[in-house]
Amino acid sequence: EKVAAMLAKKKLVEGDAAVKPGKFVLKCPKGTRDYGPTAMAIREQVIEIMTDTFKRHGAETIETPVFELRDVLLGKYGEEGGKLVYDLQDQGGELLSMRYDLTVPFARYLAMNKVATMKRYHIARVYRRDQPVMTRGRYREFYQCDFDIAGKYDSMIPEAECLKIMDEVLSALKLGQYVIKLNHRLMLEGMFAVIGANDSQFKSVCASVDKLDKEPWDKVEEELVKERGLTPNAAARLGTFVCFKALHPDLDNGAILDQMMQIPELAANAKFKQGVEEIKLLLTYCAAFGVSSAVEVNPSLARGLDYYTGSIYEAVIPDGLAGVKDEEVGVPVGVGSVAGGGRYDGLVGMFSPKASVPCCGVSFGIERLFALIEAKNASEQQRTTSTQVLVASAQKNLLADRMRLVSQLWSWGVKAEIVYKENPKMLNQLQYAEERAIPFVLIIGEQELKDGVVKLRNTKSRVETNVKLEDLQTSLAQMIATSN
Amino acid sequence: EKVAAMLAKKKLVEGDAAVKPGKFVLKCPKGTRDYGPTAMAIREQVIEIMTDTFKRHGAETIETPVFELRDVLLGKYGEEGGKLVYDLQDQGGELLSMRYDLTVPFARYLAMNKVATMKRYHIARVYRRDQPVMTRGRYREFYQCDFDIAGKYDSMIPEAECLKIMDEVLSALKLGQYVIKLNHRLMLEGMFAVIGANDSQFKSVCASVDKLDKEPWDKVEEELVKERGLTPNAAARLGTFVCFKALHPDLDNGAILDQMMQIPELAANAKFKQGVEEIKLLLTYCAAFGVSSAVEVNPSLARGLDYYTGSIYEAVIPDGLAGVKDEEVGVPVGVGSVAGGGRYDGLVGMFSPKASVPCCGVSFGIERLFALIEAKNASEQQRTTSTQVLVASAQKNLLADRMRLVSQLWSWGVKAEIVYKENPKMLNQLQYAEERAIPFVLIIGEQELKDGVVKLRNTKSRVETNVKLEDLQTSLAQMIATSN
Numbered sequence: 001e002k003v004a005a006m007l008a009k010k011k012l013v014e015g016d017a018a019v020k021p022g023k024f025v026l027k028c029p030k031g032t033r034d035y036g037p038t039a040m041a042i043r044e045q046v047i048e049i050m051t052d053t054f055k056r057h058g059a060e061t062i063e064t065p066v067f068e069l070r071d072v073l074l075g076k077y078g079e080e081g082g083k084l085v086y087d088l089q090d091q092g093g094e095l096l097s098m099r100y101d102l103t104v105p106f107a108r109y110l111a112m113n114k115v116a117t118m119k120r121y122h123i124a125r126v127y128r129r130d131q132p133v134m135t136r137g138r139y140r141e142f143y144q145c146d147f148d149i150a151g152k153y154d155s156m157i158p159e160a161e162c163l164k165i166m167d168e169v170l171s172a173l174k175l176g177q178y179v180i181k182l183n184h185r186l187m188l189e190g191m192f193a194v195i196g197a198n199d200s201q202f203k204s205v206c207a208s209v210d211k212l213d214k215e216p217w218d219k220v221e222e223e224l225v226k227e228r229g230l231t232p233n234a235a236a237r238l239g240t241f242v243c244f245k246a247l248h249p250d251l252d253n254g255a256i257l258d259q260m261m262q263i264p265e266l267a268a269n270a271k272f273k274q275g276v277e278e279i280k281l282l283l284t285y286c287a288a289f290g291v292s293s294a295v296e297v298n299p300s301l302a303r304g305l306d307y308y309t310g311s312i313y314e315a316v317i318p319d320g321l322a323g324v325k326d327e328e329v330g331v332p333v334g335v336g337s338v339a340g341g342g343r344y345d346g347l348v349g350m351f352s353p354k355a356s357v358p359c360c361g362v363s364f365g366i367e368r369l370f371a372l373i374e375a376k377n378a379s380e381q382q383r384t385t386s387t388q389v390l391v392a393s394a395q396k397n398l399l400a401d402r403m404r405l406v407s408q409l410w411s412w413g414v415k416a417e418i419v420y421k422e423n424p425k426m427l428n429q430l431q432y433a434e435e436r437a438i439p440f441v442l443i444i445g446e447q448e449l450k451d452g453v454v455k456l457r458n459t460k461s462r463v464e465t466n467v468k469l470e471d472l473q474t475s476l477a478q479m480i481a482t483s484n
Numbered sequence: 485e486k487v488a489a490m491l492a493k494k495k496l497v498e499g500d501a502a503v504k505p506g507k508f509v510l511k512c513p514k515g516t517r518d519y520g521p522t523a524m525a526i527r528e529q530v531i532e533i534m535t536d537t538f539k540r541h542g543a544e545t546i547e548t549p550v551f552e553l554r555d556v557l558l559g560k561y562g563e564e565g566g567k568l569v570y571d572l573q574d575q576g577g578e579l580l581s582m583r584y585d586l587t588v589p590f591a592r593y594l595a596m597n598k599v600a601t602m603k604r605y606h607i608a609r610v611y612r613r614d615q616p617v618m619t620r621g622r623y624r625e626f627y628q629c630d631f632d633i634a635g636k637y638d639s640m641i642p643e644a645e646c647l648k649i650m651d652e653v654l655s656a657l658k659l660g661q662y663v664i665k666l667n668h669r670l671m672l673e674g675m676f677a678v679i680g681a682n683d684s685q686f687k688s689v690c691a692s693v694d695k696l697d698k699e700p701w702d703k704v705e706e707e708l709v710k711e712r713g714l715t716p717n718a719a720a721r722l723g724t725f726v727c728f729k730a731l732h733p734d735l736d737n738g739a740i741l742d743q744m745m746q747i748p749e750l751a752a753n754a755k756f757k758q759g760v761e762e763i764k765l766l767l768t769y770c771a772a773f774g775v776s777s778a779v780e781v782n783p784s785l786a787r788g789l790d791y792y793t794g795s796i797y798e799a800v801i802p803d804g805l806a807g808v809k810d811e812e813v814g815v816p817v818g819v820g821s822v823a824g825g826g827r828y829d830g831l832v833g834m835f836s837p838k839a840s841v842p843c844c845g846v847s848f849g850i851e852r853l854f855a856l857i858e859a860k861n862a863s864e865q866q867r868t869t870s871t872q873v874l875v876a877s878a879q880k881n882l883l884a885d886r887m888r889l890v891s892q893l894w895s896w897g898v899k900a901e902i903v904y905k906e907n908p909k910m911l912n913q914l915q916y917a918e919e920r921a922i923p924f925v926l927i928i929g930e931q932e933l934k935d936g937v938v939k940l941r942n943t944k945s946r947v948e949t950n951v952k953l954e955d956l957q958t959s960l961a962q963m964i965a966t967s968n
Contacts, residue, residue, distance in 0.1 A: 153904035
């Protein structure tokens with residue numbers, strides 16, 4: 001029975017349905033889903049908050065093809081990422097692959113069009129032939145929402161605007177307390193140099209350190225020694241650096257940086273020093289922009305992708321899912337990363353070596369944000385339309401009159417509907433309005449039409465009032481304004 | 485030289501660029517394009533008009549995966565259409581294909597989720613491995629914009645709302661005079677029966693008749709006899725039917741139908757008669773909805789796809805491109821079809837034979853509409869951002885002050901920017917505002933800050949006024965409201 005329930009749940013989540021014997025299974029491709037009207041309504045709310053923010057900061061938007069020439073994506077995502085790229089079949093002509101993220105297409109766009117400066121956002125779906133875990137929100141087709149600033153500018157000013165935007169979006173989404181972790185690639189490189197790790201170990205060591213938000217240091221240390229080839233001493237020393245924030249939780253951002261600079265080998269490392277100076281400058285700009293106290297310098301942050309060249313940052317909502325059970329909402333519990341980014345100065349140059357276009361940006365984990373908002377709103381009725389008025393009639397043979405009146409409302413910009421029946425029952429029409437939470441019903445009848453009035457019914461209070469046709473536009477506008 | 489100019493144009497249109505010797509060509513896949521900020525700004529305007537209209541009519545929206553199981557698309561687009569479907573490579577697992585339109589995924593969605601009634605719109609890109617003619621607006625990846633009504637309702641009411649929506653969208657787009665042609669599949673079947681054509685000829689004869697908006701009857705007649713197997717007599721007789729509107733241009737819609745019903749064989753054909761009756765009912769509903777005089781019954785309309793089962797309609801803008809040369813805008817001249825649709829009652833049943841979900845809908849040729857608006861706006865400066873204020877300073881060392889002030893504006897919801905320089909020159913900042921048509925510049929200086937004032941400069945008039953900081957929010961709100 002439990003198995004049956006689990007299967008039923010799996011079916012629901014994966015959108016399987018209507019398996020027909022002898023014919024094909026009616027389902028979405030593995031790892032993909034339909035967004036029904038309720039999911040779309042939530043998606044639109046989240047996307048509106050984001051686009052409003054990006055536009056408030058003067059950003060433009062672009063769209064690129066959903067697939068790229070295979071060569072454009074080749075070698076941009078490391079060995080593991082490369083395996084996850086969807087290829088199109090060779091049907092004669094060019095070899096194509098589905099986009100894996102929005103960053104590489106952006107770099108291709110800048111290089112191809114010789115664009116030297118741009119502040120752009122891009123909200124679209126990307127494709128990864130990953131093992132999907134849809135109960136945990138991991139899909140093969142999912143939305144990304146990227147904001148990037150390309151161009152040669154003075155140090156740390158664009159980064160500060162990226163952090164400001166993260167701060168504005170996350171506070172507008174009202175998802176509770178969040179932390180924006182901040183680190184610098186040069187600080188990481190400096191630490192690794194000091195412990196005697198060599199350059200070839202950098203990526204793999206970063207990947208291990210990056211697990212510190214999910215795993216305790218002991219486990220990471222073991223991995224560093226057994227799998228990454230660090231000596232026990234080097235690993236232990238690295239722990240005192242990357243866990244500096246965890247070991248000194250009461251130090252503020254400036255003090256963390258200052259005390260790490262008290263360690264002679266770190267202070268003597270040019271890269272580490274430059275990283276610290278840049279982060280300090282960024283912190284003063286964050287203060288000027290009024291970025292909330294959410295920003296937290298944390299030397300353990302080591303984001304996966306290896307194209308970052310400067311500051312890196314990541315927003316987490318540690319308690320975002322407090323009280324929400326994994327099974328209930330299908331989102332990952334405890335893994336609260338909802339946005340991240342950093343500076344990547346080399347990417348455009350991979351397409352056009354002569355054109356050096358430094359970039360920094362932030363990518364929002366918008367699927368996770370959808371899931372969080374969905375979980376938060378689970379108890380409320382989510383409207384999927386914004387209809388304000390249903391035009392109804394109690395008597396027969398009034399279809400043409402309903403049509404004329406609803407057209408009048410449309411011409412006033414009022415969102416309105418009729419039911420598609422010649423002679424619908426009054427009860428069915430009122431039920432239609434209640435089920436869809438349409439706030440008002442306009443009821444016409446033969447006598448009312450002769451008298452030049454209509455009945456306006458408030459769906460919630462069920463109060464009905466007569467309104468003269470000549471006053472209708474004004475009355476409706478008032479009622480709608482009050483009801484919002 | 486002419487060839488060079490043409491090549492340059494081709495390059496521009498196809499987005500080819502930066503061909504690097506010995507390395508791959510930096511370009512978009514064949515038949516696809518990037519939408520840069522200007523194209524996106526226009527696209528957003530058109531899409532906003534459409535979504536506003538759909539929402540005013542109480543529609544919901546959904547999104548489906550960009551690819552489907554290959555079996556879902558198989559056999560839905562006829563032989564020719566099937567050849568144009570993009571397949572994904574078999575990388576282990578399911579066989580997938582890119583969606584070819586939004587209608588089949590909608591039908592799959594309804595069948596899979598057992599949805600019996602739905603009014604939905606869907607704006608998204610579809611994929612056809614067609615020979616692209618990008619100078620004529622034919623792409624392999626292009627947007628479709630569909631509105632459909634699914635459900636068992638009383639005859640012709642949903643169709644009437646589809647026509648009303650076509651009328652509202654096209655009039656809101658202000659593209660000049662348009663005509664909405666109207667016909668019925670049963671009328672076509674009746675005509676074909678009367679001339680003695682057999683059922684197997686229906687599709688191919690329809691395809692020929694459908695060319696009547698581009699070609700004269702003589703040519704179509706020749707094709708019908710030589711390629712479609714009609715006898716000369718049958719073809720001539722068909723001409724008197726399908727050209728009925730062309731032969732009697734002064735007859736109104738009712739008169740066309742009445743006079744065709746005067747032809748005894750047509751009147752005696754049950755299908756033709758039913759088609760006429762349904763179109764007559766639809767016309768009375770159009771009148772009640774106040775659909776403009778644009779609706780024109782025309783028995784020559786025979787839309788390509790063979791899944792229509794009832795009324796069919798198509799909107800054309802005959803003079804939409806008057807005075808615009810093909811070479812200039814890259815849109816097809818003279819072919820003014822910008823929207824079309826009809827009733828298709830059988831599609832959902834192809835996925836779920838027991839579930840009969842009748843549907844009708846309209847699809848807007850949104851790429852063509854983008855191109856028309858682009859051509860119309862070609863002479864105007866198209867803003868790609870909506871920034872209202874640039875915060876600038878004339879003196880050095882005021883970056884933190886610019887940051888504080890611009891943050892203040894953001895918190896008021898004002899769209900504002902600073903330039904990303906520590907000490908930018910005044911001239912460069914003013915130029916930035918002028919190039920981007922940012923209407924206002926707020927200038928801060930040390931003395932002004934001490935006095936608690938800022939200078940507000942109108943970019944167009946170049947008039948500068950001092951505003952007290954405590955009055956700034958109110959003053960800005962007024963200025964911005966006036967400038968819009």
